[in-house]
Amino acid sequence: MAEYRDIGYLNNDESTGAQVPVDLLNRGQVYYATHKDNELLSKSERSFISFSWGDKNIEDFSFLVVSGGDRYQKSFYAPFQENTTTNDLMDGQKYWGFHYNANTISFGLATDGVLESTLQDFRNYFKPGVSRDLILSEYPNRAIAARVADAPVYTMLPFEEEVEKKIGNKTYKIKTTKWKGEASINFVVDEPFWHNIVDCFTESFTSAGELLEYTDEQLKIIEEDGIPCLEMFSSGFECFLSYNKYYSDGMFKVNELGTSISSAEEKYLYNCGTGVAKPILKFNFTPTWSETSNYIDFPNNSYVGGKYNTIRVGNKDFNFTTPGFLTSYNQAIDILSGFSSGDSIIELKTGFRDAINDTYIRVWATGLCELNTARTFNICDVDGVLMENFNDSFIEAFSSMFPSDFNINCSIDSETGVAEAEFDIKVMRVSVDNSNENTGISTKLTNAHIKENIGDMICSDYLIIDERTLPNINGSITPVDCLKIATDCDLNNLQIIYNYMYL
Numbered sequence: 001m002a003e004y005r006d007i008g009y010l011n012n013d014e015s016t017g018a019q020v021p022v023d024l025l026n027r028g029q030v031y032y033a034t035h036k037d038n039e040l041l042s043k044s045e046r047s048f049i050s051f052s053w054g055d056k057n058i059e060d061f062s063f064l065v066v067s068g069g070d071r072y073q074k075s076f077y078a079p080f081q082e083n084t085t086t087n088d089l090m091d092g093q094k095y096w097g098f099h100y101n102a103n104t105i106s107f108g109l110a111t112d113g114v115l116e117s118t119l120q121d122f123r124n125y126f127k128p129g130v131s132r133d134l135i136l137s138e139y140p141n142r143a144i145a146a147r148v149a150d151a152p153v154y155t156m157l158p159f160e161e162e163v164e165k166k167i168g169n170k171t172y173k174i175k176t177t178k179w180k181g182e183a184s185i186n187f188v189v190d191e192p193f194w195h196n197i198v199d200c201f202t203e204s205f206t207s208a209g210e211l212l213e214y215t216d217e218q219l220k221i222i223e224e225d226g227i228p229c230l231e232m233f234s235s236g237f238e239c240f241l242s243y244n245k246y247y248s249d250g251m252f253k254v255n256e257l258g259t260s261i262s263s264a265e266e267k268y269l270y271n272c273g274t275g276v277a278k279p280i281l282k283f284n285f286t287p288t289w290s291e292t293s294n295y296i297d298f299p300n301n302s303y304v305g306g307k308y309n310t311i312r313v314g315n316k317d318f319n320f321t322t323p324g325f326l327t328s329y330n331q332a333i334d335i336l337s338g339f340s341s342g343d344s345i346i347e348l349k350t351g352f353r354d355a356i357n358d359t360y361i362r363v364w365a366t367g368l369c370e371l372n373t374a375r376t377f378n379i380c381d382v383d384g385v386l387m388e389n390f391n392d393s394f395i396e397a398f399s400s401m402f403p404s405d406f407n408i409n410c411s412i413d414s415e416t417g418v419a420e421a422e423f424d425i426k427v428m429r430v431s432v433d434n435s436n437e438n439t440g441i442s443t444k445l446t447n448a449h450i451k452e453n454i455g456d457m458i459c460s461d462y463l464i465i466d467e468r469t470l471p472n473i474n475g476s477i478t479p480v481d482c483l484k485i486a487t488d489c490d491l492n493n494l495q496i497i498y499n500y501m502y503l
Contacts, residue, residue: 028112034059043140044217048072051107053146053187054125054132058107061122062114063183065107077275077503078103078192100192104149105134109183115161116177126152126185134187135197141221142194142502146187156181193275193501199243200252201229225500226272226470232477239482240269244497258282258493261485267494268482269313270469275501277465278414281311281318282495286407287326294395295330296322298489299457303330308459313496314467314483319460323408323421325452328358332365332398341388345369345380360427360450364401367430368394401426403447409493410454414462421454465498 034046034057043050049064050057058065067073083096114122126148134146161178164171201218203211214222214229221227228241230252238259239247246255247270261267271277288298300306301322308319322330335351349369356362368379379390403424412419427448471477485496 028062030059030062030064030111030113033064042215042217043135043137044220047138050137052133052135052137056125058109061125062118063109063111063122066110066182068108074105075103078189103189103192105146105187105189107185107187109185111156111180111183113159113161113178113180114156115163116179119179122152131190134189139194139224139502140217141197141225141227143197144189144194145191146189149186149188152183152185154179154181154183156183193273193503195502196225196227196242196273196500198227199245199500200227200241202252203230225502226468227500228270228272228471228477232471232475234476234478237479238267239477240267240485240496242271242499244495255495258284258495260490260492261487261494262490263486263488266479267485268479269465269485269496270477270482271465271498271500272468272470273465273500274468274503275466277498277501279463279465279496279498281412281414281463282410282493282497283311283491284407284409284493285489285491287322289399294333296326299326300489301327301330303334309487309489311463311485311487311491313463313465313485316463316465316467317460318458318463320410320457321459323410323452323454323457325358325361325421325423325450326408327456328356328361331356332361333395335365336391336394339386339391341386341390343386345384345386348386360401360425363430364398364428367428368397370430401428407492410457412454412458412462414464417455417462419454419458420451421457422449422451424449463496 033049034041040057043052046059048067050059051065052058078100080098080100082098084093085096086093128148128151131145131147133143135143156179159178159180161176163174163176165174166172198221201214201222222229233239233247233250235250240255241247241252244255245252246259248259259267285299287296289295290297290304293304295301295303297304297306298309299320299322300309308321311318311320321327332352335355336348338351339348349366352362352365352369356365378387379393380386403426406423406425408421408423410419410421425448426445427450429444429446465483467483469482472481
């Protein structure tokens, strides 16, 4: 029988009311190692002997984690693979980079007594094909999605055990099997990095207004994982945190609406992870038009002699130009500039039809040519010859598709590669009525909310965050201790949604 430990008493005898030592409830070393005074110990107090998968701790199944020796052995991080190429004409090989592979995590388990019914619960819970968050007790603020990699195995001795079971109003003594020995279970994790659970610690107060001290587990997380506390931050700067949190004006808040940024200011980002974070980047911008060329000149693009605009986070640049919708607008203006008065409107319409990629822009451009044919919008004479100043009239009508408060909301997911934009415009629908001898051409303008792919807007790698930041030696976080965010343009509603990722 397991050695008794002083963990308190339970008032368990209903007939006499006598206090019964918990050892008489047949609890073994698994329970004693993970509980004190009948309360489950914190994760950090169960370091290296426990883990949770989903909402279950391994000790819930009467097992503890064992190392199988006197040393703790595991890889520092997920295995990686280098990308190289060789050919017969080149000495050595060409190195292109590397990527992390899926990882496996194995646990040796031991028990001084697990009932057959509990072992059946173990079988039912640890089934293949189910992904749950795995949390190691030694790293209580890190989780990773894991699946059972193969069938768990056990090497145990069976013993007879008598238990009490209430069936209806009667209690029976039942002989069952209690197993003692060892087992093992292997998990596969498809993603190479662990993510944080808690993003930051704020000051907490009692109902009497007294400041609460941090718990031992919170202090462990602050020390080992670098999770920030509110009192660490100096005033006078704004900083992005994980889970879309934001530090500003002496407080943490959820950055639901984002923040504005311009080329004249800097924001900051705190990242205490050791892995690679692939954030969701969101921002809103208002395009601008050149007064001389009529091209859209922001975002920067090749039609106005530029390349792209840049958002820099630490040492990583994210470059972007006009999305396809705006590029097609510039394309239409470029086609228009190639025609002069005296040219044929039919050729202009053909140029729009054959060259413009975006559907909405193409319909607007060709639709305006159709309206002119119907004599409801005049940029050419009755013979279809373009008149003087036709381009000014065309551009004025063409730009009316944009509302006065036109802006574009962008969302770019660095993990999945999904890049989308949403905006409101006026959509033109052209209809032709051939019901009588006089063909009628009409248009209908409707307000529409558009959602489009903007992968062609990106002129660089997707943004990643792989630089680690930590509080300074004084336990403070200042701008110097964070990654600087800078841009060469004006953006609104900027959000950088990421987690602290750990190897």
